[in-house]
Amino acid sequence: MRIRPIVAAGLVLLATACSSGSSQGTPPAPTPSAEPQDVSLKIPGIEVKKYRSPGHIEMPDRVAYDQSPPFGGYHDISWAACNGVVYTKAVRNENMVHSLEHGAVWIAYNPDTLPAAGVEALAKKVTGVPYMLMSPYPGLDKPISLQSWEHRxxxxxxxxxxxxxxxxxxxxxxxxxxxPGATCDNPSFDQDNPPSFDPSPAPAGSAPVGS
Structure with a gap:
């Protein structure tokens, strides 16, 4: 296993801002600004977990993620293209997490529980939008899961x-x-045939998530 460390600071924290409550009538979060820096904490039901010292691995190595879908920690050296791509196949976690490090939002959905009309509605929010990507996620415990770095x-x-x-x-x-400022373009990442999602537990000797 080849692990390439990079520098990132943080403390271990797992928190839910508040209970999910009603899905209707929640006001949009304000645009990010210096004060406060993380306005997403006002969104009901959001999860936050800090990861320290994330680094890179290379295929076929894997990361022992502690969340599903993952939203931080060690990841593949190659990021999934995240310039408004709607993937029709489930994509390897390690590549998707690297996209989050670049500032992207990943919309995952359960293809068995989200109706086709719902998939289409979400795809309209993603297609062609920079720093957005979307993919099916088999076995997801909710129809939809949104990920950004350290947030879900x-x-x-x-x-x-x-x-x-x-x-x-x-x-x-x-x-x-x-x-900040890292690109979502990755010409070497095959959007039509991306590395496949592996639902099995990471084997012994996989990179620790870095929490």
Whole structure:
């Protein structure tokens, strides 16, 4: 296993801002600004976990992620292209997490529980939008899960206003991800045939998540 450490500071914390409550009528989060730096904490149901010292691995190595879907920690040296890509195949976690490090928002959905109309509605929010990507995630315990670096929000309804609030608060928020200004373009990443998602537990000797 080849681990390439990079520098990132943080403390270990797992928190839920508040209970999920009703999915209707939640006001959009304000645009990120220096005060406060992480306005996403106002979104009901959001999860936050800090990861310290994330680093890189290379295929076929894996990371022993502690969350599903993961939203921080060690990741592959190659990021999944995240310039408004709607993947039709489930994509390897390690590549998707690297996209989050660049400031992207990843919308994952359970293809068995989210109706086709819901998939289409979410795809409209992603297609062609810089720093957005979307993919199916088999076995997901909710129909929808949104990820940005160190942040996650699981939902049932594609019309839930918290989706837009999450994106507004966290996409390219320079205060909430390690690499502001990093690109989402990756010509070497095959968008039509990306590395496959592996639902099995990471084997012994995999890189620790870095929490």
């Amino acid at each position: 929000l699981k939902l049932d309804d594609p019309a839930d206003p918290r989706i837009d609030a999450f994106v507004s608060a966290l996409k390219q928020n320079e205060f909430t991800h390690p690499e």
